[in-house]
Amino acid sequence: DAKTTQPNSMESNEEEPVHLPCNHSTISGTDYIHWYRQLPSQGPEYVIHGLTSNVNNRMASLAIAEDRKSSTLILHRATLRDAAVYYCILRDPATGNQFYFGTGTSLTVIP
Amino acid sequence: DTEVTQTPKHLVMGMTNKKSLKCEQHMGHRAMYWYKQKAKKPPELMFVYSYEKLSINESVPSRFSPECPNSSLLNLHLHALQPEDSALYLCASSREHGSSRITDTQYFGPGTRLTVL
Numbered sequence A: 001d002a003k004t005t006q007p008n009s010m011e012s013n014e015e016e017p018v019h020l021p022c023n024h025s026t027i028s029g030t031d032y033i034h035w036y037r038q039l040p041s042q043g044p045e046y047v048i049h050g051l052t053s054n055v056n057n058r059m060a061s062l063a064i065a066e067d068r069k070s071s072t073l074i075l076h077r078a079t080l081r082d083a084a085v086y087y088c089i090l091r092d093p094a095t096g097n098q099f100y101f102g103t104g105t106s107l108t109v110i111p
Numbered sequence B: 001d002t003e004v005t006q007t008p009k010h011l012v013m014g015m016t017n018k019k020s021l022k023c024e025q026h027m028g029h030r031a032m033y034w035y036k037q038k039a040k041k042p043p044e045l046m047f048v049y050s051y052e053k054l055s056i057n058e059s060v061p062s063r064f065s066p067e068c069p070n071s072s073l074l075n076l077h078l079h080a081l082q083p084e085d086s087a088l089y090l091c092a093s094s095r096e097h098g099s100s101r102i103t104d105t106q107y108f109g110p111g112t113r114l115t116v117l
Helices: none
Strands: A009-013 A018-023 A032-038 A045-050 A061-064 A070-075 A084-091 A105-110 B004-007 B010-013 B018-025 B031-037 B044-050 B053-057 B064-070 B073-079 B087-094 B112-116
Touching: A009 A018, A018 A032, A018 A084, A018 A105, A032 A061, A045 A061, A045 A070, A070 A084, B004 B087, B010 B018, B018 B031, B018 B087, B031 B073, B044 B064, B053 B064, B073 B087
Parallel strands: A009 A105, B010 B112
Antiparallel strands: A018 A070, A032 A045, A032 A084, A061 A070, A084 A105, B004 B018, B018 B073, B031 B044, B031 B087, B044 B053, B064 B073, B087 B112
């Protein structure tokens, strides 16, 4: 499976937008980009996923570079509840639905 | 109901004990997963079950023995564990595994925190 690279940690002020980057230079044409987050003392939860086009849902937006070698998860207004580890994961559905997590980014939200 | 439940929440066991972790989902999902997560590390895939059959074993030591008695239930039997096996054990489920048409969401349980003395 292709690897992802994320910053170890980031900080954001409450109610400001947050841009969480992910590099995946070895992505294949059939890899989907998934984002999950893990709040303290909880299991990971789904945030968003996409293939080529930018995606929006009620939690976040996903901006995918034109060459697909990087992507950015955008939280439009960070709240204290958004403090979590955010994982960017590549998955090719043709090879199964299992996930191989990278190291993730630990997001701290400052009140 | 999008909930995956795991019991127990916490488990302390000795190296000679036999114990089991239980995971349950009632979403009609046909794929279930076990992950192991050490402190400050990402989850690591251990096993994948698809339609109650073991599909993937990520070279996990035999002291961990998974079982899928029916489509809603996944167990992880533990025997002769080592202190380094202490970790958070996460269960997840998704609609399918291995279908090229589907990018399924995985739903995770809260985990069982295991301590081996």
